[in-house]
Amino acid sequence: xxxxxxxxxxxxxxxxxxxxxxxxxxxxxxxxxxxxxxxxxxxxxxxxxxxxxxxxxxxxxxxxxxxxxxxxxxxxxxxxxxxxxxxxxxxxxxxxxxxxxxxxxxxxxxxxxxxxxxxxxxxxxxxxxxxxxxxxxxxxxxxxxxxxxxxxxxxxxxxxxxxxxxxxxxxxxxxxxxxxxxxxxxxxxxxxxxxxxxxxxxxxxxxxxxxxxxx
Amino acid sequence: xxxxxxxxxxxxxxxxxxxxxxxxxxxxxxxxxxxxxxxxxxxxxxxxxxxxxxxxxxxxxxxxxxxxxxxxxxxxxxxxxxxxxxxxxxxxxxxxxxxxxxxxxxxxxxxxxxxxxxxxxxxxxxxxxxxxxxxxxxxxxxxxxxxxxxxxxxxxxxxxxxxxxxxxxxxxxxxxxxxxxxxxxxxxxxxxxxxxxxxxxxxxxxxxxxxxxxxxxxxxxxxxxxxxxxxxxxxxxxxxxxxxxxxxxxxxxxxxxxxxxxxxxxxxxx
Ligand SMILES: Nc1ncnc2c1ncn2[C@@H]1O[C@H](COP(=O)(O)OP(=O)(O)O)[C@@H](O)[C@H]1O
Ligand SMILES: [Mg+2]
Numbered sequence: 001x002x003x004x005x006x007x008x009x010x011x012x013x014x015x016x017x018x019x020x021x022x023x024x025x026x027x028x029x030x031x032x033x034x035x036x037x038x039x040x041x042x043x044x045x046x047x048x049x050x051x052x053x054x055x056x057x058x059x060x061x062x063x064x065x066x067x068x069x070x071x072x073x074x075x076x077x078x079x080x081x082x083x084x085x086x087x088x089x090x091x092x093x094x095x096x097x098x099x100x101x102x103x104x105x106x107x108x109x110x111x112x113x114x115x116x117x118x119x120x121x122x123x124x125x126x127x128x129x130x131x132x133x134x135x136x137x138x139x140x141x142x143x144x145x146x147x148x149x150x151x152x153x154x155x156x157x158x159x160x161x162x163x164x165x166x167x168x169x170x171x172x173x174x175x176x177x178x179x180x181x182x183x184x185x186x187x188x189x190x191x192x193x194x195x196x197x198x199x200x201x202x203x204x205x206x207x208x209x210x211x212x213x214x215x
Numbered sequence: 216x217x218x219x220x221x222x223x224x225x226x227x228x229x230x231x232x233x234x235x236x237x238x239x240x241x242x243x244x245x246x247x248x249x250x251x252x253x254x255x256x257x258x259x260x261x262x263x264x265x266x267x268x269x270x271x272x273x274x275x276x277x278x279x280x281x282x283x284x285x286x287x288x289x290x291x292x293x294x295x296x297x298x299x300x301x302x303x304x305x306x307x308x309x310x311x312x313x314x315x316x317x318x319x320x321x322x323x324x325x326x327x328x329x330x331x332x333x334x335x336x337x338x339x340x341x342x343x344x345x346x347x348x349x350x351x352x353x354x355x356x357x358x359x360x361x362x363x364x365x366x367x368x369x370x371x372x373x374x375x376x377x378x379x380x381x382x383x384x385x386x387x388x389x390x391x392x393x394x395x396x397x398x399x400x401x402x403x404x405x406x407x408x409x410x411x412x413x414x415x416x417x418x419x420x421x422x423x424x425x426x427x428x429x430x431x432x433x434x435x436x437x438x439x440x441x442x443x444x445x446x447x448x449x450x451x452x453x454x455x456x457x458x459x460x461x462x463x464x465x466x467x468x469x470x471x472x473x474x475x476x477x478x479x480x481x482x483x484x485x
Contacts, residue, residue, distance in 0.1 A: 031277035121328035122304035135318045213360040
């Protein structure tokens with residue numbers, strides 16, 4: 001018990017960093033994912049091709065390697081990033097690849113009759129997208145995007161390898177200090193679980209809210 | 216005399232190998248109600264979709280009010296998208312599957328075009344929307360989302376949405392065929408009233424009684440061409456083509472026959 005009390009401030013700081021990594025990467029990854037999804041359905045081949053390439057690379061390689069390339073590899077090319085920015089960059093790029101596919105699925109999941117109905121009243125393409133397609137696509141994509149947020153929260157633990165002192169790294173150092181690995185890792189495991197349980201409750205509420213009009 | 220609001224000349228359209236429209240000429244005069252009939256797969260839907268360029272013909276000319284389009288090889292490029300939007304603002308379309316915007320209320324659906332496309336001030340758009348909902352008998356459904364409406368009510372909202380653009384012409388593609396039979400009348404009545412008000416309309420339907428009452432002209436299609444183009448009176452009492460007589464015998468006995476899947480190419484329809 002003493003151990004817990006002593007390490008409480010450390011755990012709290014670790015939790016803060018974990019949340020920071022997860023939330024910031026989710027926001028940046030969503031913005032990136034939205035742009036990539038639009039590129040993916042655009043009429044321009046170069047845009048489509050680049051989007052496909054990006055998704056393929058970042059989904060096809062381990063996140064751990066992406067983090068290490070950014071933190072350990074980029075300095076060789078003269079780009080030196082601090083640990084936290086490195087981790088956020090890698091997590092955002094990684095999440096963006098998956099989220100773009102979730103968003104694309106949402107957009108393609110909207111009935112084609114919706115585009116036609118909007119066209120038939122003379123609505124231009126972008127306005128149709130913004131007013132008619134996007135709100136429906138969000139609803140379709142919410143379950144997958146929520147799942148991606150939760151996965152991302154767990155993936156933040158890989159930031160520990162580039163010396164970011166988030167929850168996993170904190171548990172490691174508590175364990176190293178007094179060999180109570182079991183307690184330390186169980187403790188942070190419970191914290192991840194708690195965060196993700198709250199996230200999925202939030203997701204459920206959002207889904208119900210978005211679905212209200214359709215019920 | 217003013218030019219007809221819809222004028223199609225030499226329209227050809229194929230989907231892959233399948234030639235769906237094989238040279239259609241058709242114009243619709245101001246104030247005229249034209250009913251399009253014909254067996255399933257004869258190209259009726261494709262033809263009405265050409266009338267607001269939801270479907271782009273492979274060749275031919277389409278004129279929608281003051282917007283003229285050449286299709287295919289001589290297709291005009293620059294400014295076409297803008298011209299198409301303009302043409303579509305002058306034609307309303309009512310779909311078989313309603314295609315209401317599910318995330319908006321009935322009123323929201325109706326005022327979307329006036330607000331976003333015609334750029335009417337909100338108060339004016341709402342007043343217009345309420346007037347149109349009242350006209351289709353749904354004033355009390357103003358704030359209800361489509362999921363809470365019956366099929367007949369949905370289609371009436373869709374008609375109000377089309378009218379909200381104050382179009383020159385309204386196109387209907389089988390407006391009742393997705394509805395249970397007991398809901399047909401409420402939709403047909405609304406269309407009939409529009410006809411009474413002098414609205415120019417093109418209606419694809421299998422409902423012969425309705426067609427007979429509402430239509431000035433019946434255009435009968437088969438195999439991607441117009442087979443008969445006659446006044447409603449002449450069409451039903453003395454059809455000149457055997458093809459039309461067979462069709463009428465079948466729909467008179469059961470509407471179900473023509474709703475059967477499209478016949479395969481080469482096989483005699485119906
Ligand atoms: N987008 C499309 N792609 C491929 N085939 C189509 C498409 N739209 C229609 N068709 C085919 O064209 C033919 C005519 O269709 P349609 O115009 O819907 O006829 P109708 O409305 O008279 O039943 C049908 O055989 C149909 O399967
Ligand atoms: Mg059809």
